[in-house]
Amino acid sequence: MIRIEIDLNVRARHGYTRASLRDIHIASVAPGVPVVVFEPDENVEAPAIVRELSRDGRFAYLEVDWDRLHEATGVLGSVIEAEYASPREPSRLAWSGLSIGETKPVFIGT
Numbered sequence: 001m002i003r004i005e006i007d008l009n010v011r012a013r014h015g016y017t018r019a020s021l022r023d024i025h026i027a028s029v030a031p032g033v034p035v036v037v038f039e040p041d042e043n044v045e046a047p048a049i050v051r052e053l054s055r056d057g058r059f060a061y062l063e064v065d066w067d068r069l070h071e072a073t074g075v076l077g078s079v080i081e082a083e084y085a086s087p088r089e090p091s092r093l094a095w096s097g098l099s100i101g102e103t104k105p106v107f108i109g110t
Helices: 074-083
Strands: 004-005 015-019 034-039 043-055 059-064
Touching: 004 015, 034 059
Parallel strands: 004 034
Antiparallel strands: 015 059, 034 043, 043 059
């Protein structure tokens, strides 16, 4: 499971959380992919869905399940993998009510 560091105080358009992808292999991140977000200073984590990527590929815009934000335990990734289907398969996301297919296009490059 991909883990992406976030700043709990940063929000972007549509209420998404913007996160830097500087330490993430960009090919593994795409709209519709479930991830785990974490904030190391507060030692918390939550499930999220990648909704958009910036045109230059430096940032991901994430829909975070704030209701499931909790103290980081390191096991959330395996729980999410068990809950959600592959991003290639149509699926209903229990916490957001959105289909994985309902994503915006990926913009990579400048």
